Amino acid sequence: MKKDRIAERLQETIVVPDIVQQRADLVLAQIRKESIAEREGGKQMRYAGRRMWAAVAAAVLVLGLGTVACAVYLHWSRGMEEWFDATPEQKEYLEETRITVPMNDSVTQEGVTVTAQQRIVDARFVYLSFRIDGYRVEDGIEPCFEYVDTTVNGEPVNIMGGHFFDNLHRDADGNITYTDGTTAKETADGSIIGKYVGEDGSMEYLMTLMTADGRSLIGQPLHIEFRNLGIVSKAAYTPDIEAAWTFDFTLEASEQVRSIELSQPVGDSGATITKVEISPISLYAEFDFPMQTVPIEGIDQNGNTIQSTTFAEVPGLVGVRLKDGTRLTGIMQGGSDGYDGDDQDTYIVSRGIDRIIDPAEVDALLFMKEGAETNEEYYNMPEEKLYIVTF
Amino acid sequence: MKNLVKYARNGDADAFAELMQSQMQNMYKTAAAILHNDEDIADAVGDTLLACWEKIGQLKKAEFFRTWMTKILINKCNDILRRKRELYYDEEMQEFPEDVQEYSKIEWMEMMKCLDEKYRLVMVLYYVDGLSAVEISGMLDMPASTVRTRLARGRDQMASIYQIGEKRRAVNGGRV
DSSP states (O other), X not given: OOHHHHHHHHHOOOOOOHHHHHHHHHHHHHHHHHHHHHHHHTOOXXXXXXXXXXXXXXXXXXXXXXXXXXXXXXXXXXXXXXXXXXXXXXXXXXHHTTSEEEEEEEEEETTEEEEEEEEEEXXXXXXXXXXXXXXXXXXXXXXXXXXXXXXXXXXXXXXXXXXXXXXXXXXXXXXXXXXXXXXXXXXTTSOBOOOOSOTTSOEEEEEEEEOTTOOOOTTOEEEEEEEEXXXXXXXXXXXXXXXXXXXXXXXXXXOOOEEEEEEEEOTTSSOEEEEEEEETTEEEEEEEOOOOEEEEEEEOTTSOEEEEEEEOOOOOEEEEEETTSOEEESXXXXXXXXXXXXXXXXXXXXXXXXXXXXXXXXXXXXXXXXXXXXXXXXXXXXXXXXXXXXX | OHHHHHHHHTTOHHHHHHHXXXXXXXXXXXXXXXXXXXXXXXXXXXXXXXXXXXXXXXXXXXXXXHHHHHHHHHHHHHHHHHHHHHHOOOGGGGXXXXXXXXXXXXXXXXXXXXXXXXXXXXXXXXXXXXXXXXXXXXXXXXXXXXXXXXXXXXXHHHHHHHHHHHHHHHHHHHHO
16 A cells, blocks of 8 residues: 555545534533623623714614614524524514514424524524424523434535523623623532523524525525424433424525725735625625745744644634624634635635624725734724734 | 634634534544544544634634644544553554445555554645645654655555555456
């Protein structure tokens, strides 16, 4: 066997076993959850976002998007409300533009009813809320589906996140309460105790999806299967109910995307931004940035100098600037960065954001020139640490 | 990947999750070169994810992420191995599980099984994780010359095993 054949055999793609992937998914979900709790405890940006929206709401009205009153007619799930921290104006905007629509598909198995109740969808990201009735856990005990599979036309869809809503709310001062207004309880070691069962006895499961290739899921037939329900503790799953709850629906939504073709350098990074798509809940950008191998030098733990290579990347997209000058950084959520397939010239960034913005009010994208030194700086990055690409 | 590391270092859990999911194949293969059942590998991967999240703020350069993460994973695998050996050392443990379902994984595991244990990890780190002999040497606390020797011997072992396999297939093919 030749040397290159050895490499080829060892590098063959193998299926990571369910038990390993599932454990990784559980740990990462736990990390995300704790990170959100920690971040929002002392976070100011969500509320800056809220103030921003109040300013741009008037512009929305003037633009005549059909909004004449703040009559919210869709019942938002508790989890979706908390997730986007949406004001009545923002909710109304998403409803008018049909980026969010109610759902009402239920499946009952083994006495547990799972109901698809709300979705928020744009061209690249899908947020779903499911209500669970007939299954309860004690406060502080986290429920968990053992498996969640999602496919479109038989092809797997990336689940960027999935968790049961803990009914915790963080206010502008960082105080944590339950969504019913009562003070959040803590364990002896100071951890906040999540309350997964709501006042009406139901629970809520929230999930975020995106396609592996970044293509739109709008108009596509989505298949979701939840299998087995139990609890999770210290990232280990304990089974309780063996059953499957299956949903099939087409993701219909209007594409409220502001698309901009441009040719602007991203500072002195060598990348030229050629296309931007801004939706109320996500950002997408394409760059002319041919793949470059970069030699790097480092020091191993024995103090020896080592040589290696990596690939150059465009500066990290950290947020947007609004027409009134407000800079929103630290708003980026999960997504994908990199080259699409064999095209090694076009670098693509596709990311969800953690608030609702009006695409028409964005006048620049913000890229990280230097890393943030502190958590506060991450959410309020100073201008000198940014590349600002206007359009 | 560099940007994901930067985001993750700044406490972006989504970026961290995406970064670590992109490493799952490599993590699994590296852990499988040390541990011999999927439950232990799941534990090692889970422990590694937690440790990486806790310590990623200490990672000085994004370029070193892969070697840094792999070192943590190897330590976690060795911890599990040590604990198990202390509890109940059993020769049977050295066998790969028989209940693997996926063909690609069976083939890959069989290939690993054919390699002498001391060559497995070095071969995976070099060919799967793309680390240099010098980097592996730093990671495993062994001289670079030993790494190169193990790589050469591992390659020889794989080559001879597969030559035998190919000859057998040719003979069988002739009979049919």
